[in-house]
Amino acid sequence: MIETRDITLKYSGSKGIFDLNFNVAKGETFGYIGPKNAGKTSTIRVLMGLSHPGKGSATINGLNCFRKAAAIQKIVGYVPEETAFFDGMRVKEYLNFITHMRGAVGSKKTQLRDSLIERFELETRGRIEYLSKDMKQKLAIVTAFMHDPEILVLDEPTNGLDPLMQSRFLDLIIEEKRRGKTILMATQMFENVERTCDRVGILKEGHLVEQDDIIQVKSAEIKSYFVRFEAHPNLEQLKKFGFGFKQFSDKDYEIYCQGDRIDVLVKVLSHEKVLVFNSNTQTLEEIFHKYYSQEEETA
């Protein structure tokens, strides 16, 4: 449904995006991940027709992203990385304006809109410029979802949201996914894609370095867990099954475990009395590091 072919857009210096090829099938949720300045937003701006590639082409639903941007916007909901709203507009006024610009005023539409407002506890009184950053992000989300679009293009959608709202947002994504929506989500936060995406593409300095099944990415990733035992644990057992660990005290450990061996770890730990078991959320950089070092090894 979303397809890019060799899109290249160079900026000054070595920045830009280079020969990107990926496609998102109908009904699929694709996580587009990469650190800051990797080119996620540039790619999305090409998809949304705000910019056009120097080389290659991007299509959504078979329509050229730049030339047919208006037709594409009919079926797309877009959350920009950071939305700049019009000066001096009130929240309701803005939502009405966008609804009118979409050429639709129906009771069904406002129903969906009102439910989204309620869900995200969006403050609808007052002027947009006085809203806090997270309220503005909520407004951007409501704007993107209120016309019940078939395709969702999300650029750092949870940016600035508090954990509760992030979680509500991910719930919404999962619901939309169940309803058969096609979703492209660019993010730096691995947790976002972990819970929602079928497949991920990893972007590094404008190049797509990996496109993989989410399970595969997860199994390749090494997670660490902070564990506190009631008594000194049987370290031999951990060593025997090949788990690395770091000891902080007699009872506190950080244990490393590859994603596809979590069940083994659980079995090993089941012989001990565990008081605390915390997973250390891995930053994307750490996951990247793994991919990058792999690349170097093969090179």
Place this chain on the structure above:
Amino acid sequence: MSIPLLLKDIKNNVMLLLVFIVLMSIYLAVIIFMYNPDGAGALLDMLSLLPATFVSILGLSAIDSGLTGFIAGLFYGFLIYLFPMVYCIILGNRLVAKWVYDGSFGCLLATPNSRIKIIVTQGLYMVLSIFVLFAVLFLVGVGVSGYFFPGMLDTTLFMKLNLSACLMTVTIGLICFFFSCLFNNTKLSLTFGAGIPILFFSLTMLSGLSEQTSFLGKFSLYTVFNSMAIINGETSVVMVCSGFLIISLLLLAAGVGVFSIKRLPV
């Protein structure tokens, strides 16, 4: 054209238009009120106190004795360049470059409306608001003249005068609009959008200074509109108007063209 966007433009910019309508209407009304049917009298006496070159820079050297000519000389000789120019500069920048610069233009493009449709709407607001401004001026002119000096205003001639001045202003407005479409940055949009009309304005003013500088007027769009020549029937209003119309259409097409192919800034 997008109706909701046009309504938003009206809401955003109606105050600006009102300020200029009120300001220019007051000027026009006062000028008509100052007219003395027994000869230009007091005003000419006052002007004679000023240095001759200054008077000719202002384009006031050839004051006609009829009411229509009097208005043409005083209002459509100098003020008609200045006020609408300021209006065009402010509005031109507001309609496109400001939103592109602060990023809110993205909100418009995230709706199922093509760039061409959006930008034509913005251009149309520029043109329509100028039409409104001159329609009001025409009515004020006819109304105030009819009240103080019934039957003395040559309405047809006054209409021609307004129409040509209106189309001239549309042309200037679309110059500002074109640069607003071209640049992603309000600074550049204003530099060119204001710079070129001000340059035209200065050239026209300087051309009135002396024989030696009169050639400068040839480089100014404003010189095409000469109120006294219209009053005296020296220029063809049809020619002047169609000239402005053609330039306006070209500018609008160019503005829409550059905007529809450009990359918007992040």
